[in-house]
Amino acid sequence: MIAVFHGRSPRPWWSLAVGLTLLAAWLPLLPILEPLLRFDRLAHMLDARTAALLWRSTWISGLAALLAIVLGWPYALLCTRFQFPGAGLFRLLMPLPILLPPLMVAQAWFGLTGMTGPLATVFTFGVCYAPLPALLAARSLHKQAASSFESALLIAPRLAFWSLLRISFLPAMIGAGFAFLFAAADFAVPDYFATVGDLFHVYAAEIFGHSRNFDFTAGATASLPLVLLGVVILLGNAILLKRQLGYEKNSGRYATAISAGRLTLPILLFMLTIVTVLLLAPLGRVIFETGNQGPLSERTWLEVSQQAFREGIDRGRGDLMRTLGFSGLAGLLCLFLAPLWAHMLLHCKNWLRLPLVVLVSLPLLVPSVALGFGSILMFNRPWLDQFYSSSLLPALLIAGRFLPIAVFLLLDAMSRVPDSREENAALAGCSYLQRLFRYRLGTQHASLWLAAGLVVAFGVRELDFAILLPAANASAAVRYYNALHFSRDNFVAAYGLILILLLFLPVMLHGWWQSLRSSDQ
Amino acid sequence: MNPPQLALSALTKSFRQRVVLDHVSLAVEAGQRFSIQGPSGTGKTTLLRIIAGLEAADSGSVWLAGKVATEGAKIKLQPWQRGVQMVFQDLGLWPTRNVLQNVMDARQAAGLPHVKEVSTQVLVALGLGDFLKRKPGKLSGGEARRLAFARALAMEPKLLLLDEPFASLDPDARHAGFELLEQVLDQTSAAVILVTHDPEEATRLGGSQLRLVDGVLACI
Ligand SMILES: Nc1ncnc2c1ncn2[C@@H]1O[C@H](COP(=O)(O)OP(=O)(O)O)[C@@H](O)[C@H]1O
Numbered sequence: 001m002i003a004v005f006h007g008r009s010p011r012p013w014w015s016l017a018v019g020l021t022l023l024a025a026w027l028p029l030l031p032i033l034e035p036l037l038r039f040d041r042l043a044h045m046l047d048a049r050t051a052a053l054l055w056r057s058t059w060i061s062g063l064a065a066l067l068a069i070v071l072g073w074p075y076a077l078l079c080t081r082f083q084f085p086g087a088g089l090f091r092l093l094m095p096l097p098i099l100l101p102p103l104m105v106a107q108a109w110f111g112l113t114g115m116t117g118p119l120a121t122v123f124t125f126g127v128c129y130a131p132l133p134a135l136l137a138a139r140s141l142h143k144q145a146a147s148s149f150e151s152a153l154l155i156a157p158r159l160a161f162w163s164l165l166r167i168s169f170l171p172a173m174i175g176a177g178f179a180f181l182f183a184a185a186d187f188a189v190p191d192y193f194a195t196v197g198d199l200f201h202v203y204a205a206e207i208f209g210h211s212r213n214f215d216f217t218a219g220a221t222a223s224l225p226l227v228l229l230g231v232v233i234l235l236g237n238a239i240l241l242k243r244q245l246g247y248e249k250n251s252g253r254y255a256t257a258i259s260a261g262r263l264t265l266p267i268l269l270f271m272l273t274i275v276t277v278l279l280l281a282p283l284g285r286v287i288f289e290t291g292n293q294g295p296l297s298e299r300t301w302l303e304v305s306q307q308a309f310r311e312g313i314d315r316g317r318g319d320l321m322r323t324l325g326f327s328g329l330a331g332l333l334c335l336f337l338a339p340l341w342a343h344m345l346l347h348c349k350n351w352l353r354l355p356l357v358v359l360v361s362l363p364l365l366v367p368s369v370a371l372g373f374g375s376i377l378m379f380n381r382p383w384l385d386q387f388y389s390s391s392l393l394p395a396l397l398i399a400g401r402f403l404p405i406a407v408f409l410l411l412d413a414m415s416r417v418p419d420s421r422e423e424n425a426a427l428a429g430c431s432y433l434q435r436l437f438r439y440r441l442g443t444q445h446a447s448l449w450l451a452a453g454l455v456v457a458f459g460v461r462e463l464d465f466a467i468l469l470p471a472a473n474a475s476a477a478v479r480y481y482n483a484l485h486f487s488r489d490n491f492v493a494a495y496g497l498i499l500i501l502l503l504f505l506p507v508m509l510h511g512w513w514q515s516l517r518s519s520d521q
Numbered sequence: 522m523n524p525p526q527l528a529l530s531a532l533t534k535s536f537r538q539r540v541v542l543d544h545v546s547l548a549v550e551a552g553q554r555f556s557i558q559g560p561s562g563t564g565k566t567t568l569l570r571i572i573a574g575l576e577a578a579d580s581g582s583v584w585l586a587g588k589v590a591t592e593g594a595k596i597k598l599q600p601w602q603r604g605v606q607m608v609f610q611d612l613g614l615w616p617t618r619n620v621l622q623n624v625m626d627a628r629q630a631a632g633l634p635h636v637k638e639v640s641t642q643v644l645v646a647l648g649l650g651d652f653l654k655r656k657p658g659k660l661s662g663g664e665a666r667r668l669a670f671a672r673a674l675a676m677e678p679k680l681l682l683l684d685e686p687f688a689s690l691d692p693d694a695r696h697a698g699f700e701l702l703e704q705v706l707d708q709t710s711a712a713v714i715l716v717t718h719d720p721e722e723a724t725r726l727g728g729s730q731l732r733l734v735d736g737v738l739a740c741i
């Protein structure tokens with residue numbers, strides 16, 4: 001045992017990582033991918049009704065992705081490369097909207113405007129997933145070579161501005177690709193808007209529908225088109241990413257922010273508008289709803305709100321603790337798995353990298369509902385009863401599903417560390433784990449904790465498979481979903497806010513930590 | 522008499538209490554050539570950046586063709602209003618644009634005539650005729666350098682700033698570098714300031730040789 005820990009070869013550790021991921025993430029995928037082997041069934045799947053549903057899902061998600069770019073890209077551009085009062089705060093707020101459960105955003109905007117139907121769905125997803133293009137664009141804007149920007153500035157300001165757009169265009173598109181995918185796979189939001197307004201169906205709701213008559217096989221099978229869509233988008237994004245990384249080679253300084261000057265006020269107004277749409281308006285509405293009451297009530301807003309929070313904590317505590325339990329376990333698992341995977345991707349042979357990326361990303365690319373179906377089909381067996389009903393199963397599923405986020409974050413962090421640091425350690429005879437955790441990740445601990453924190457946050461936010469899986473049924477997100485459908489508005493709002501605070505915590509802490517560090521230097 | 526193309530008067534700049542430029546003065550006539558040598562970290566790049574308007578000074582002033590361009594911490598003429606081009610140490614090519622576009626974008630944005638003809642002509646003259654459609658990331662180190670020079674030349678600058686353009690080249694490539702420098706000088710009547718730490722390069726440039734040490738600019 002000790003010998004393994006001191007071993008210099010990465011292989012045992014990489015095998016362990018692959019093995020654990022196999023268990024956590026890939027087994028439940030098998031039932032979804034199974035129809036790929038049977039062409040007769042495959043042909044059946046594309047009837048006219050399915051095609052119509054897929055088409056609707058496609059244009060709803062396409063418009064949502066477009067909106068995500070329109071909101072996210074300029075936001076990232078302004079707050080990373082222009083100096084104006086509050087730019088740092090706007091940067092800190094940038095990732096937060098993606099942590100808001102989309103269902104809560106839908107409910108808040110319905111409360112604010114009464115919007116329903118497919119366009120309301122487009123709006124909700126666009127708002128929720130705007131951080132994806134924003135964060136990726138911001139990353140590349142940070143990494144632009146100073147000389148590339150300044151050589152344009154020596155010619156014309158317009159050209160310098162174009163250089164900002166050009167260096168961040170592909171990342172924004174990559175983010176939009178993922179926004180498209182997540183929007184297409186989500187059933188809860190269209191389902192909500194179809195309940196409060198006129199009925200309409202999307203493809204993801206069709207998949208979920210199979211759970212009503214317990215036809216899990218049909219559900220898993222029906223997910224296949226979305227999975228294939230996911231793989232197509234992932235491959236497309238991999239191509240875009242490869243091209244983008246070619247643009248980001250940089251041997252000099254990184255470009256710095258330019259003073260906004262006369263544009264300060266317009267920029268500030270623009271940023272405030274976007275933050276209001278993405279964050280303040282939905283949060284404000286939810287806060288208002290904690291104390292909202294019927295016309296006959298005699299209590300004040302504050303009294304109602306306080307009671308809602310009390311109720312939220314009293315009734316929700318058990319579910320919340322359970323959710324934190326299995327999400328925390330998932331986070332811990334990723335704390336260990338993600339560095340190993342990232343390191344493996346960094347060092348593996350070139351031809352192997354893309355297949356590995358597809359494999360590790362697959363659990364995130366399948367609709368979460370499908371993951372639920374898959375794990376029921378795989379694990380609901382008498383001899384696995386203990387495991388099936390324990391918190392270990394949701395923990396593994398969450399770890400597997402959100403592992404790719406952690407892996408890519410760490411891959412980015414690790415590639416910033418010069419290889420020589422690790423190679424020196426290898427020459428000095430350090431064990432593999434020391435090399436990885438002390439020398440490769442030594443200066444990147446903030447990213448490691450952020451990665452684990454994000455896995456926990458996304459685990460808490462996870463609704464779709466939790467509804468299906470008995471072991472995850474008593475979770476915070478499911479309680480929220482049920483309460484929403486029984487119209488317990490004050491409670492729903494207060495409970496949602498408690499959840500949000502928990503979700504924001506790791507990201508805010510990381511942002512705060514980063515800003516402390518950069519002001520040190 | 523015409524005012525000098527560039528005049529620096531008592532230019533001073535410090536970073537966190539470290540004085541990098543200490544009352545630097547210099548006059549450069551149209552078409553004149555200067556080389557500046559000095560150990561690394563002394564402020565050569567900073568000096569070029571202040572001349573180009575990419576950085577403000579602490580005190581002193583920069584004059585271009587008789588107009589005040591920088592006065593102390595105030596930048597009076599923006600970088601794009603100065604008629605100055607700079608070849609950066611890491612070249613500053615635009616990675617998403619191909620070779621021809623790199624040059625054409627520049628000429629077009631500056632409103633210069635015959636965008637395509639002149640751009641192609643300059644690129645061919647510097648030996649890049651076969652690479653017009655390539656992205657900078659796919660060029661060799663020497664080719665990328667040629668592109669950076671071509672782009673600066675196509676802008677028909679009055680003043681050309683070269684920041685250690687051949688610093689990272691191995692000895693073999695250095696000779697090719699000198700050749701390139703001569704080709705470049707043949708094609709322009711601009712005043713040139715070349716920062717280098719290679720005395721031979723300075724000699725090849727001709728003109729006056731200066732040295733920047735401890736913030737003070739002195740003739741060699
Ligand atoms: N923006 C800046 N902030 C702080 N220090 C800087 C900045 N730019 C340059 N310096 C410092 O000023 C000194 C001179 O830098 P530089 O002009 O690049 O030197 P050279 O080009 O002669 O090698 C260096 O010590 C460098 O660290």
Ligand SMILES: [Mg+2]
Binds near residue numbers: 565566567685
């Ligand atoms: Mg320098």
